[in-house]
Amino acid sequence: MVIELNDNNFSQSVLQHKGVAIVDFWATWCAPCRMQAPIFEETAKSLGDEVLFAKVNVDENMQIANDLKIVSIPTLIIFKDGQPVDKIIGLSQSDEIISTLKKYM
Numbered sequence: 686m687v688i689e690l691n692d693n694n695f696s697q698s699v700l701q702h703k704g705v706a707i708v709d710f711w712a713t714w715c716a717p718c719r720m721q722a723p724i725f726e727e728t729a730k731s732l733g734d735e736v737l738f739a740k741v742n743v744d745e746n747m748q749i750a751n752d753l754k755i756v757s758i759p760t761l762i763i764f765k766d767g768q769p770v771d772k773i774i775g776l777s778q779s780d781e782i783i784s785t786l787k788k789y790m
Contacts, residue, residue, distance in 0.1 A: 688738070688739045690708065692749055695746070695749050699737070700767040702737055704736070705735070705786060706763070706764040707736055708762050709721065709738075711743065711759050712742060712744045717758075717775065718759045725761075725782070732786070736790065757775070759776060761773040761774075763786060763789060771789070
């Protein structure tokens with residue numbers, strides 16, 4: 686399951702999360718972001734409860750995007766125990782996402 690995050694719940698959901706989390710930073714007008722969405726959902730289903738999957742709309746939540754220096758979307762940021770540890774920029778396939786996540790699981 687992929688949860689929607691915003692400026693109000695991001696810190697509690699991701700920065701205080703123990704374990705691995707991955708956040709998809711996207712926008713509605715971004716074609717690659719719309720292509721990334723079903724791949725991200727599929728990856729979330731395949732990993733089940735092992736990883737927290739979340740999305741942040743950068744247009745609606747500019748504070749998070751600014752804090753994490755998001756300059757290109759889609760950007761996937763991997764967090765381990767609340768700290769950003771890796772980043773995937775641009776459209777990525779499920780196998781790339783999983784192999785990157787496995788380094789931190």
